[in-house]
Amino acid sequence: xxxxxxxxxxxxxxxxxxxxxLVDTLRKQGLYSVRRGCxxxxxxxxxxxxxxxxxxxxxxxxxxxxxxxxxxxEGVRTEAEEFARFMAAEGADQCGYCSPGFIxxxxxxxxxxxxxxxxxxxxxxxxxLCRCTGYQGQLRAVKKYLGVGx
Amino acid sequence: xxxxxxxxxxxxxxxxxRILTEKKSNTVLGGCAYLRMGSQIIHTGVDLSKxxxxxxKEADDCIExxxxxxxxxxxxxxxxxxxxxxxxxxxxxSIIGVQFRNVVTVGASVFSRYxxxxxxxxxxxxxxxxxxxxxxxMTLPRFMDRRRxxxxxxxxxxxxxxxxxxxxxxxxxxxxYPILTVAVSRLEDDWxxxxxxxxxxxxxxxxxxxxxxxxxxxxxxVIGQAAQIAAEELPFGTNMRGSAEYRRAxxxxxxxxxxxxxxxxK
Numbered sequence: 001x002x003x004x005x006x007x008x009x010x011x012x013x014x015x016x017x018x019x020x021x022l023v024d025t026l027r028k029q030g031l032y033s034v035r036r037g038c039x040x041x042x043x044x045x046x047x048x049x050x051x052x053x054x055x056x057x058x059x060x061x062x063x064x065x066x067x068x069x070x071x072x073x074e075g076v077r078t079e080a081e082e083f084a085r086f087m088a089a090e091g092a093d094q095c096g097y098c099s100p101g102f103i104x105x106x107x108x109x110x111x112x113x114x115x116x117x118x119x120x121x122x123x124x125x126x127x128x129l130c131r132c133t134g135y136q137g138q139l140r141a142v143k144k145y146l147g148v149g150x
Numbered sequence: 151x152x153x154x155x156x157x158x159x160x161x162x163x164x165x166x167x168r169i170l171t172e173k174k175s176n177t178v179l180g181g182c183a184y185l186r187m188g189s190q191i192i193h194t195g196v197d198l199s200k201x202x203x204x205x206x207k208e209a210d211d212c213i214e215x216x217x218x219x220x221x222x223x224x225x226x227x228x229x230x231x232x233x234x235x236x237x238x239x240x241x242x243x244s245i246i247g248v249q250f251r252n253v254v255t256v257g258a259s260v261f262s263r264y265x266x267x268x269x270x271x272x273x274x275x276x277x278x279x280x281x282x283x284x285x286x287x288m289t290l291p292r293f294m295d296r297r298r299x300x301x302x303x304x305x306x307x308x309x310x311x312x313x314x315x316x317x318x319x320x321x322x323x324x325x326x327y328p329i330l331t332v333a334v335s336r337l338e339d340d341w342x343x344x345x346x347x348x349x350x351x352x353x354x355x356x357x358x359x360x361x362x363x364x365x366x367x368x369x370x371x372v373i374g375q376a377a378q379i380a381a382e383e384l385p386f387g388t389n390m391r392g393s394a395e396y397r398r399a400x401x402x403x404x405x406x407x408x409x410x411x412x413x414x415x416k
Contacts, residue, residue, distance in 0.1 A: 056253055
């Protein structure tokens with residue numbers, strides 16, 4: 001079946017099978033930032049935005065993206081780079097495999113929440129797993145990036 | 151591995167139901183988040199996206215949640231915050247992560263009657279009805295007891311009352327599946343106690359709720375007795391997350407906490 005999608009501000013028409021998942025469709029478009037981590041819908045690595053909302057692309061059938069906008073980290077390069085500097089400064093980035101999904105969730109949170117507390121941040125970011133670093137460095141980086149505490 | 155051969159996107163519920171019942175392996179597509187974890191072959195998936203079911207509406211006497219509203223919509227809806235001490239947003243808040251809750255839907259969560267559902271447990275403790283295209287409207291407890299049959303759940307209706315409610319769940323870690331879920335509510339002397347993840351589908355502890363009918367305040371003794379009755383009257387089972395004995399013991403604890411929380415509400 002054919003779907004029309006706006007991927008990172010670029011309108012495209014794609015041929016997808018009914019049971020294709022968005023993670024595969026996007027990777028076929030060369031968007032390799034979209035990672036497949038757990039494959040059981042619980043690690044958050046495959047997060048992209050669907051109409052601005054952070055969404056698990058491993059659990060979203062591609063045809064559901066028809067008529068919608070899809071944003072991957074390639075589409076928010078400037079913001080992602082800015083946040084990446086905060087991550088690096090806190091030593092919160094090691095292998096980097098989880099970073100694209102994590103960063104997409106952080107940027108979505110910035111758009112959705114104003115002045116979040118530690119608890120709000122942790123709640124929003126639950127479901128983004130990182131095997132390398134633990135989460136304290138990430139929380140410090142997020143708070144500095146959002147300007148909510150040191 | 152799951153296989154989906156065709157997708158139908160009907161414009162009317164009538165057509166959706168016709169396609170659904172045309173072939174045994176035709177299925178309604180909800181959020182689809184669990185499809186990849188199972189293995190089934192679906193001839194035609196019926197997608198409800200064109201039926202305008204993605205809404206949460208507050209009316210004078212109820213709040214209606216369309217089948218295609220997501221659990222994240224439930225979590226962030228202002229009306230659902232206002233009523234029943236925000237028990238519905240609270241109950242869904244621990245389900246994996248924001249990205250997952252942006253995908254999974256109200257209709258699929260309720261229609262599938264998952265034993266581990268935090269959402270159903272909380273709904274059971276309220277005055278909740280479901281509307282099925284073929285089966286019509288019925289209370290949620292009645293729907294939970296029905297035999298599995300093909301149908302389309304179009305909406306979940308929660309009647310607005312002054313019920314005070316509380317939610318408790320036990321999990322090994324924050325976003326894991328629950329080992330036990332408990333929701334308790336009170337409208338004057340009418341109490342409801344729902345217990346889920348036993349590990350089977352949520353059920354009301356009717357005898358325990360009766361113990362709380364005192365015509366006035368509930369003492370800590372009464373709360374303890376009601377919790378004990380709940381643990382005794384409900385069946386519990388064993389799965390990889392916990393044994394029946396452990397669940398029974400924890401049921402006593404969580405029910406007690408939830409009743410105490412509701413009893414403390416002004």
